[in-house]
Amino acid sequence: MPDIYIAAYDGSETSRRTVLFAAERAQLAQAQLHLVYILEWSPYSFLTQEELAERHQRRSQEISRATSSILEPMVQELTAAGHAVSSEVRYGNVAKTINEIVAEKGAKVVYVAKSNDTSFASRLLGSVPSMLIQIATVPVVVVP
Structure with missing residues (x-):
């Protein structure tokens, strides 16, 4: 079974460059590339049964659209x-x-795009790449 490389993709130009970079590396290593798109979601809210049903339907639609x-x-x-x-x-x-x-997936490496977010919140709380670097169990390649 070939190694698996993960590349985070959100449709932006920087993440596109990241995916193309990761694809080249995966091909050279005869690895499979697995693209992931993560929709930010917080489970921390109190909802009624009706709101939960609506939220589930919206989630399904968002996943399908993405x-x-x-x-x-x-x-x-x-x-x-x-x-x-x-x-x-x-x-x-x-x-x-x-x-x-x-x-x-038992992936060997993760490729993510450099964050372009320069907001105060990003500097205070950290960007996705910086948070991923801190918790990752495999090497993380941040592509500019």
Whole structure:
């Protein structure tokens, strides 16, 4: 079974460069590339049963939309270029969820784009790449 490389993708130009960089490295190593798109979601709210049902329906719609409009075009492009690639969309804290996927897949490395967020909150709380670097169980490559 080939090694698995994880690349975080959100449809932005910087994450596109990251995916292309990761795809080149995966191909050189004869590894499979697994693209992940994480929808930020917080389970910490008190909702009624009706609100929970609506939220579940919205989540399903968001996952479907992210898959068809963001991940599938990138997967098709990479597959057409001869790369072995798979993908998935999940909800959760971005860094923690990526780390969970790494563990589930037995991935060898994670590729993420450099954060362009220069807000005070990002500097205070940390960006996704910096949080991922702190909790990751495998090497993390941050692509500018």
